[in-house]
Amino acid sequence: MHPTDLNEVAHVLRRSRRVLAICHVAPDGDAIGSLLGFGWVMAACGPGHVVTLICPDPIPAQFAFLPGAAEILSDPPRQAWDAVISLDASDPRRLGKPFRPAEYGDTPVINLDHHVTNLNFGHLNYVDARAASTTQIVVDLADALAAPISQPAAICLLTGLVTDTLSFRTSNVTLQVMDTARRLMAAGANLAEIAERAMNHKPLSTMRLWGLALADLHLDGHVVWTHITQAMREAAHATESGDGGLVGYLITAPEARISTVFTEAGGGKVEIGFRARPGYDVSELALSLGGGGHPQAAGCTVDGPLAAVEQRVLPLLQSLTGPENKR
Ligand SMILES: [Mn+2]
Structure with missing residues (x-):
């Protein structure tokens, strides 16, 4: 329960083999995008990490195109973890049943989020309320890990930025946000396709x-x-x-x-x-x-x-x- 910086988070992740990542219930593009993007960033850190991706609720149809979406599970296996990371959740209740802190023992719980109301429920809390999306923080985390952003990572991470900013229309869209978006596009994410798939979808x-x-x-x-x-x-x-x-x-x-x-x-x-x-x-x-x-x-x-x-x-x-x- 202390404020932390991303180098500390990166340090914990670098020495973690089995990592459990969970996003929030009723997932939006930033929840799914940061979950998957985190998985791709860890994959770029080398074969020493096995990341289990959990979303408590079904993946909405408009996000099924995201690379890796089919690998997301709804409930984690009962096993020991070296690190547990929460993505885009301001409150542990938003993680639903898959989040079982009583079973984690000494395992560090990392809380990565951008909600100003975050309850700082992790052991390592990195909450940046100026970030327009949690995926923007995951990009910063990739830099702290010195991990390159692959094309699948870029697609997932740009999706969170697009959906949380309503296609770059919200008041928290800064030059830094645009720089991040530019970087993700340069890494192979197609902005027009993401906007079309993620935003133009109303049953x-x-x-x-x-x-x-x-x-x-x-x-x-x-x-x-x-x-x-x-x-x-x-x-x-x-x-x-x-x-x-x-x-x-x-x-x-x-x-x-x-x-x-x-x-x-x-x-x-x-x-x-x-x-x-x-x-x-x-x-x-x-x-x-x-x-x-x-x-x-x-x-x-x-x-x-x-x-x-x-x-x-x-x-x-x-x-x-x-x-x-x-x-
Ligand atoms: Mn968000």
């Missing part, structure tokens, strides 16, 4: 679900919000879990300073997604509700029922959208 059933949710759209002050009920999900025959990215669509309304989607999930839970315009911050609210994220994109899961959650959370959002909160 028709998700569009139908959006249609139902958009029919019940609300504007309260500067907050644009709606909800997705189990009944809507059944009516739309939705295949995707969650809101399918609807909350990111709502924030494009000029009226919106914050957008929110409340989604009825299984087990009486409600998932809440938040987006904010630059200058507004939803990460602290998400953290206070047991979740986490970034200033402009965050989320949490709370106990239902839906109506009670909306009644409790909507006033909290109002207080965040005033000019006095603008940074």
Whole structure:
């Protein structure tokens, strides 16, 4: 539980033979991209490392093209590890059942992430909230390991950068991000193909679900919000879990300073997604509700029922959208 630098992380990895790498549940492009990219970077360090790649949930169809995606397992074998590494997860609960710290003994747990709300749950915590993606940190890690970036690594790593920045549109896209992207393209990653495959993918059933949710759209002050009920999900025959990215669509309304989607999930839970315009911050609210994220994109899961959650959370959002909160 101390802040660390990447040379320390590289030092631990260099002497680790059996490495367990885990990304977060409900994986996005950065989770899968950093998991696979890390695997390729370790492979470039020589044959002395055997990396087991774990994602707790199925790989979304739009990321199946990533090199190595077929090698990802959903649950690790019960064996001893020399190092365990978490990628893109701000909270150990986001790693799901595959993360079993009670079994790790003296094995170092490395926490590599870019969420400002990271709980620093590892023995080695490298959390860079200025990084636009965890894959950007994996590129820095490759440099610390003096590992060359292979073409498959570059494809996976650029995918995380593209998806987390919404194709280089977010406020954290710096010259350094563009330099990293340029480097990954030079290493053989095709930006246009990655953007096409990873971003232009919206199942028709998700569009139908959006249609139902958009029919019940609300504007309260500067907050644009709606909800997705189990009944809507059944009516739309939705295949995707969650809101399918609807909350990111709502924030494009000029009226919106914050957008929110409340989604009825299984087990009486409600998932809440938040987006904010630059200058507004939803990460602290998400953290206070047991979740986490970034200033402009965050989320949490709370106990239902839906109506009670909306009644409790909507006033909290109002207080965040005033000019006095603008940074
Ligand atoms: Mn990320």
